[in-house]
Amino acid sequence: MANHKSAIKKARSSIRKATVNSKTLTSVRTVEKKVRKALAAKNKVDSQTALKEFASTIDKAAQKGRLSPKTASRKISRLSKQIAALA
Numbered sequence: 001m002a003n004h005k006s007a008i009k010k011a012r013s014s015i016r017k018a019t020v021n022s023k024t025l026t027s028v029r030t031v032e033k034k035v036r037k038a039l040a041a042k043n044k045v046d047s048q049t050a051l052k053e054f055a056s057t058i059d060k061a062a063q064k065g066r067l068s069p070k071t072a073s074r075k076i077s078r079l080s081k082q083i084a085a086l087a
Helices: 005-040 044-063 069-084
Strands: none
Touching: 005 044, 005 069, 044 069
16 A cells, blocks of 8 residues: 555545546447447448448557557457458
């Protein structure tokens, strides 16, 4: 346990940050599952709308530093390729 005032504050803030990061990444994964489910059903229209939502969610997370922008770009690119292949 932290003994100094600054260490106690740092411990509290790190818990808050971890909670926010966890919630953000959980929502990203949830939306990604929605896209993959639409892909598995071979439904192009639903896939495209879900991908738009996913891109927005993951870009916001990357912009705020929750995950790497390169990771976000790679995931969007790979899912876009799979959706384009449905046609």
